[in-house]
Amino acid sequence: MERKLILVTNDDGIAAPGIRSLVEVARELADVIVVAPDSPQSGKGHAVTLSTPLRLHKVEVFKDVEAYECTGTPVDCVKIAMDIVLKDRRPDLCISGINHGSNASINILYSGTVSAAMEASVEGTTAIGFSLLDYSFDANFEPSKPYVRSLIEDALNGKFGKGSLLNVNIPNLPAEEIKGIKFCRQSDARWEEEFVEAIDPRGQKYYWMTGKFVNRDKHNGTDIDALEAGYVSVVPSMYDLTDYGMLDKLNNGKD
């Protein structure tokens, strides 16, 4: 059987330790091509680059793995990978990450990691965004590897259906304390912003965005619950944002 092909990207940049871990796991299971941003792109959400051109360079970053760095956002990377790098081939799977930091709950909106995976899903390719709940550059990705491996295997075996999208978050725990995988829903949370005001050397005011994560979800079965209980959270996600409940209500109230 022909070896399958996995496209790997991330939002922390091609030199981040997280993507290195992901490539290590993926290459044991399939052929791997990397197209990732040439600089950190955290918080870029589903941004695309429209008003400036993009650059794409082949780089030797991973031993024996074809890799390209791109000047654009994570979503740009997936688009240019599909159109230029993989012109005549389709990947069997797109994986993004491993992100340094949580993309659980509402973070999915701001996340370049999951947005890159979502873009692949829009293009019909099964996709997974992986994140570890440790923001530090020298985070330990070893305990996450068996779970990353098993989810990639399941995806390659068609468990999730073609074009599906998973948002995977891994608790920052030693291997022996991770309890397994839980399929769950996105928790309803938000960031309570607190902009920090400061004055620059020219006397002008500026603001740093900061904030507190507030989980306002009172029900069970969320990704935040799963992570707090020591599980890897897997949220099947989608790019159809229609609120069908509200749509029914509006059309029935009207007709």
Next chain:
Amino acid sequence: MERKLILVTNDDGIAAPGIRSLVEVARELADVIVVAPDSPQSGKGHAVTLSTPLRLHKVEVFKDVEAYECTGTPVDCVKIAMDIVLKDRRPDLCISGINHGSNASINILYSGTVSAAMEASVEGTTAIGFSLLDYSFDANFEPSKPYVRSLIEDALNGKFGKGSLLNVNIPNLPAEEIKGIKFCRQSDARWEEEFVEAIDPRGQKYYWMTGKFVNRDKHNGTDIDALEAGYVSVVPSMYDLTDYGMLDKLNNGKD
């Protein structure tokens, strides 16, 4: 009764004609405060600015309307509006646009216009993103005004429920040819990218993103259908991206 308060933003920048039309309609119905990007931010999706500080300046752009320009993305504008400009007040409604160009279907993902509205929705404020299907700077926003007005009135009167989010697109037609408003779902479409390759004066290759919008949705009731039939499309949308159908399947197959 106290006059209600509307927060207005956009993604084409505070000087764009589209936001001027929106302010004109909104100020007839409520008090208005504008916090919008100081430069065009098309395609910024749900991006936030994390690694650089933000600036916020009070500007005299609209006669007798309190307005601020911000150096950040559309989502940044809503966050800083809620935390700094409206520190001790909550707006009754946030409206974003009127965008120069379509945000129907899959464009909702890339759209700074709708993402700004979505951010307000995350913060519990009812929100509407408005877009006109004309990309030109000198687009004619006059025919859209009665529909914009009626949707703002409905929202202020609580028709859509607190914290709800609408993605509104307006066909580029003369007033007499617009047939009315249709509540509908997001069409399943995608952009087929075609990156245009070019060589810069230093001999280096670069790429411009371009593409063709392909509507692959074969069923009725979509926003694209409504727009093609001459209706204003209104898609009730949400920030919970969980695929509940797939979640059920995964948990039932497993347990």
